[in-house]
Amino acid sequence: MDIKYGLSATFNSAKDLYEAAGKIREEGFTSWECYTPMPVHGLDAQMGIGRSKVPCFTLAGGITGFCTGMLIVWYMNAFDYPLIVGGKPYFSPIYPFPVFYELTILFSAFGTLFGMFFLNRLPQHHHPIFEHPNFARAGDDRYLIVIEVDDPKFDDEETKAFLKETGGKSITMIREPA
């Protein structure tokens, strides 16, 4: 038995899609997505999507890196094997600063990259949208909106009617083979 993924509707222009996206947002849908052949400015705000959460991961990574650097230096130079080098103190935030600094950058980069992977649920080798018979046209001349079955407001008939109302054409149920 196939698994239903969502209902798709196609639009002929960015303007139609943009207006439809506004209606869908106002209707209160949360699990839905737009597929467009090129970036549509302002679509994020129209869909009600806020700023990316990736910076939080970056910041967390950076703080972790900074503290890791401090811990390494303190543990090695002041705790496990106290050693005077060049007349500097066992531990000071100044002479090993490049270590803190580099680790801050490294861990921030890790935080950014892996945070982005995590938030985008990557790596993902397949996506149900690829089952759509005409998905390739979303990379060419069609604009696609898909409302997923998972959405709490989703209902086979009502959503279909609603998508029609918004001006969507060729409304299709996307199914993935079980």
Added chain:
Amino acid sequence: MSAEKTDLQIKLLGGATLGLGTGLLGLIHGWNSNDKSPFLGWLWGSAFWLSVAIGMLMLIMIFRVFNSEWTPIVRRQLEHGLAAFPWLALCFAPLVAFALFGGDNSGILWSWVNPATSTIEVTSEITVGEDVLHQKKASYLNLYFFVFRMILYFAIFCGLGYWMRKVSFSQDLDGDPKWTHLGMKLSAVGIPAAALALTFGAFDMFMSLEYQWFSTMYGVWFFAGSIRAALAVTIITCLYLSTKGSLQGIYKQAHQYDLACLSLAFTVFWAYISFSQYFLIYSANIPEETFWYTIREINPNTGERSGWFWVSMGLIFGHFFFPFLYLLFYRNKIVAPRIVFIVCWILLFHLLDLYWNIIPGREIAPGSAVGMEARPFFGSYLLWGLASLFGVGCICAWAVCRSYKSSEAESIPVRDPRILESLNYHE
């Protein structure tokens, strides 16, 4: 509107006369009574506005070589800023004039100008001419070569300023893309030229105040500070013009966001440079380098923390950590009052950073434990400096207002090939 502007210009000219007049009287008085303070103050006040103008020049040339799509409408505001350069050259002229024609007191600001000036070697008083640290540098640090270099620096700044304005303003009239190409070529040559001029300018004007000391990072430090100051002034100008002036509906959140991102980047860059300079000197621990930081931390005679210690800490936390953490947040970059607050903060701390670099020097103090004292934070140089700061600021603002008011240029470069992309710029 135009009458109102003329009124403002008259006020600015009045302010300039008042500030510069006070400063000049101070210079003459200082020269007569062998008091360095008005000279230090004048140098500090002029350095602030010079750094803003240099930052603007560098930003324009960087925007040009990158052929960036979002910058034209911002670039035009910077081009007006360049109108201040000839006046800045004039503001530095008195200092050079006193070095040239100052007679016995010609070494009052830059002691190495006059080999007969007293200086300090470790703890004893000698003349500059006897100091081996000057003898080794005398082929570079001598009066006539210095005057030649100062003229060269300002010729480069004024020349590039003139051409950056000309290529942009000419394009307003005929829309010929050749001006864009010429602008790019000039910028490609201009960036290294201006970078050398500002680096050696910083060496000559500020670093040589304590000629024994040297840091190869110094020019980069001045560049980083200049760009931060220039970005701050640009953001304030653009926000002002977008609420009350010619940029209404043109200067968008996307432009604001990018300028604020640049501010954040150069905040980090400034910290990187300033720390690198400190770090290398701290690690190497050579007396002829460390004294420069020592007098900014402790009283050399008692070993106790001096007022400069708190300024140094203030720079670390106020000029780096606070703006850095503040600017990390998206909303702080785009909400007008929030960004205006932080750029004003940056300007204030840039002023303090220059003060921290220029003012604390060693004064010969016979009888004290080490034979010298570091100039304290508060002194008459602060008052003289504020007068000069005000005067130079007024004359620069007047020149920029005049440039805005003249019908030489549109409020945005209407015929720039990138103007549509700049107008429709989107985050």
